[in-house]
Amino acid sequence: MASLSLLSSLHHSTSAHLILRSPQPLKPRAFSTSIRAQAVPALTQDGLKKLAADKAVDYVKSGMVLGLGTGSTAAFVVDKIGGLLKSGELKDIIGIPTSKRTEEQARSLGIPLTTLDDHPLLDLAIDGADEVDPGLNLVKGRGGALLREKMVEAASKSFVVVVDESKLVSGLGGSKLAMPVEVVQFCWKYNLVRLQDMFKELGCEAKLRVNADGKPYVTDNFNYIVDLYFETPIKDGLGAGKEIGKLEGVVEHGLFLDMATAVIIAGKTGVEVKSK
Numbered sequence: 001m002a003s004l005s006l007l008s009s010l011h012h013s014t015s016a017h018l019i020l021r022s023p024q025p026l027k028p029r030a031f032s033t034s035i036r037a038q039a040v041p042a043l044t045q046d047g048l049k050k051l052a053a054d055k056a057v058d059y060v061k062s063g064m065v066l067g068l069g070t071g072s073t074a075a076f077v078v079d080k081i082g083g084l085l086k087s088g089e090l091k092d093i094i095g096i097p098t099s100k101r102t103e104e105q106a107r108s109l110g111i112p113l114t115t116l117d118d119h120p121l122l123d124l125a126i127d128g129a130d131e132v133d134p135g136l137n138l139v140k141g142r143g144g145a146l147l148r149e150k151m152v153e154a155a156s157k158s159f160v161v162v163v164d165e166s167k168l169v170s171g172l173g174g175s176k177l178a179m180p181v182e183v184v185q186f187c188w189k190y191n192l193v194r195l196q197d198m199f200k201e202l203g204c205e206a207k208l209r210v211n212a213d214g215k216p217y218v219t220d221n222f223n224y225i226v227d228l229y230f231e232t233p234i235k236d237g238l239g240a241g242k243e244i245g246k247l248e249g250v251v252e253h254g255l256f257l258d259m260a261t262a263v264i265i266a267g268k269t270g271v272e273v274k275s276k
């Protein structure tokens, strides 16, 4: 298991981010009691998510500008931050939510909020993920918030990902669950077909995301989502991301490559912090 002290010497390696996000040491404010890798007694999946979330909040310090993720794991993070603000253990936190859902949750907890317009550089973003590969590359966006998540997380000096062990894959797309692509509503079918064709060698099936009533799911940015399902995992994530990004009408994709500073994984044998 990687030691938490590893995080104190973390540096981003992505040159694209260096202009905005200068390397920052990431040191914990506190350690939760269960941070060491002792066995976790029969926790539910939600219990594991909360465990990872609590560990990530150890890295939040008073005065930080914080990216607030979206999804069931990130919701535990937001809850915890709200509680620490209320108790006075944390002060002067200001958050940038990655979705309307998270914005509502943060407001309900009294977490002060701002925007990327007013705070273009964040200290730390914490979010969940749908898949994590051995290189700490991610698939995100099954919760539909990929565009705002990518904008906020790319603008953060550190990005900590919180997952339970079910999210680990040997290659992106390997869970056989959705890899989302946000597309404009205009001629969405045209882009769905182009995306499916692009990955036909990987046995890709593309589907428009729909709500329970069968109507298209609409993102916070008023776009649609085409979900890609792969028979075979993506070998060249960078190449895939570049090719998807070239399609006119594609707004963003759920491949978050070389963005995570650290991934906190809660599993039956304990909590592990992985960093590059």
Ligand SMILES: O=C(CO)[C@H](O)[C@H](O)COP(=O)(O)O
Pocket: 069, 070, 071, 072, 073, 074, 127, 128, 129, 130, 139, 140, 141, 142, 143, 144, 145, 146, 149
């Ligand atoms: O990317 C996301 C939302 O767009 C979520 O972080 C991702 O879907 C994981 O969600 P959960 O913690 O509920 O499993």
